[in-house]
Amino acid sequence: MSPIGWQEREVTVGERPVFVRLGPEVPGTVPIVHVHGFGVSGVSLMPTAELLADRWTTFVPDLPGHGRSVGWGPGLDIPAIAHGLLGLLDELELERVVLLGNSMGSPVILEVAHEARDRVAGAVLVSPAGGVHNQPLARALRQLGRDAVRENPRMATIVVPDYVRFGLPSTFRLFRELTRFPSLERLLRTPVPTLAVIGTRDPLMPPPWRVREVGRLAPDHVTVVVIEGAAHVVNFSHPAELAHVVASWLDGVEIVDDPEAPGVSRVLRLPRGGRDPAVR
Template identity: 70%
Template sequence: MTEGTGWRERRIMVQGRPIFVRLGPEVPGSIPLVHVHGFAVSGSYLLPTARALAGRATTVVPDLPGYGRSAAWGHALGLPSLAWALLEVLDALGLDRVFLIGNSMGGPLSLEVAHSAPERVAGIVLASPAGGVHNQPLGRALLQLARDVRRERPRMIPVVLPDYLRFGPVNGLHLFSELVRFPSLERLLRTPVPTLAVLGTRDPLMPPPARVREVARLAPPHVTVVMIDGAAHAMNFSHPGELAHVIGCWLDGAEITDDPGQPGVARVLPIRRERT
């Protein structure tokens, strides 16, 4: 049983293989929130933010094929195959339309699903979306990843270390090299659905604030960009209150402000668009 009142665990079948899914309390009439994890790890580290949002909508936290407690597929699936598998998970759960909340690799996967099946996606949240020019070449991305490890909360280590060991270094390096080549910026600027991008100011895998502001000014009106001061890459684990508050404001169409429940912990830095 997943920790937390009303949470359930299920195994569903995708292409004849079992997929592990965590389900929050059902919220009738809501558009479900599906949390999508990063590379080489399971959905376990997403649970702090998922729990914080569980009262707002039915919440789903799957382990994608080959990750965490889901069955291995004999080889590490690439990003297009993982996006297809995510759609298969939605089908198996009977979810016609959802919000996708992706961290790291979960950002590109959410963008892939939104571009391929926009009628299935009410909107996407990209929390530290990896991939693109800032992470290239691979050697640069590996150094960024090493710097980020030192900036994450130490209590995340026992949560993700078993996942990394199970996934394996060879699979991890192969998938990470594919991830850094993913054109996240280009897909973001052409996203067909409402999109919220949330970046941390201490995340070495993300561009510096000046570049983020430049990108935000290029984005279409249905894209919102916000920065959380003090957050590193795995903000879903380290800053769940602030991230959940930002997502809640965005879902409500309200002004995005600092989380009143986390005063002094992290500041939200919304990107202002220039008036024309």
């Protein structure tokens, strides 16, 4: 059942179906499109999406081949999914959007930003996995196992049916492709304003020294924020903290802890050219 004020639609993209959830229209805003991770659906993104939907027109699709967007075949890779996402933006008549992704959603967003930068007003990369820290594949699988016990137990009721529906062979193949994607390196070359959000308990993310290095090397249009206590699926486990960080960034104000929920999880913005002693 959709939240109050939300709608559900099936859009045809290249003669194939894409299921999308639409929040209430907020006139005069740049829409936010939420982009989920490998093998799952957009349901895990809804806790954060609902909080942001009060101020921005919000869309939460099931990416091609995922969730209720079936019929795309077994051979989807990250560039193909990104191409499908661009097709969805066309069908929804969304000329310019903010893309907010978790896990594999981050590489998909980076692909879209490099292919059609004029369409992306801003990119929010939450837990942008991929690259040498997740290699070889056996190491990434161990990281994924450690993360599973750190997530909110309610996540299992969402992701397990999604993985079964997507198919375990396809899930495994797409996860392997994710581990090969150099997300942090591509982040440093992103052509659009970008916010990267990383949880301190996320085993799929690089060690703190590497996160600090990325924060120092990031160009002026890239902001790196760390949320203490969060694991990989920040959109589901820490929606209020994430929504506060995203809203602050979109509003162009300083990113600090949410004054309405002090002590829930500390937000750290990594300064460029210096060391944040709280991140170790």
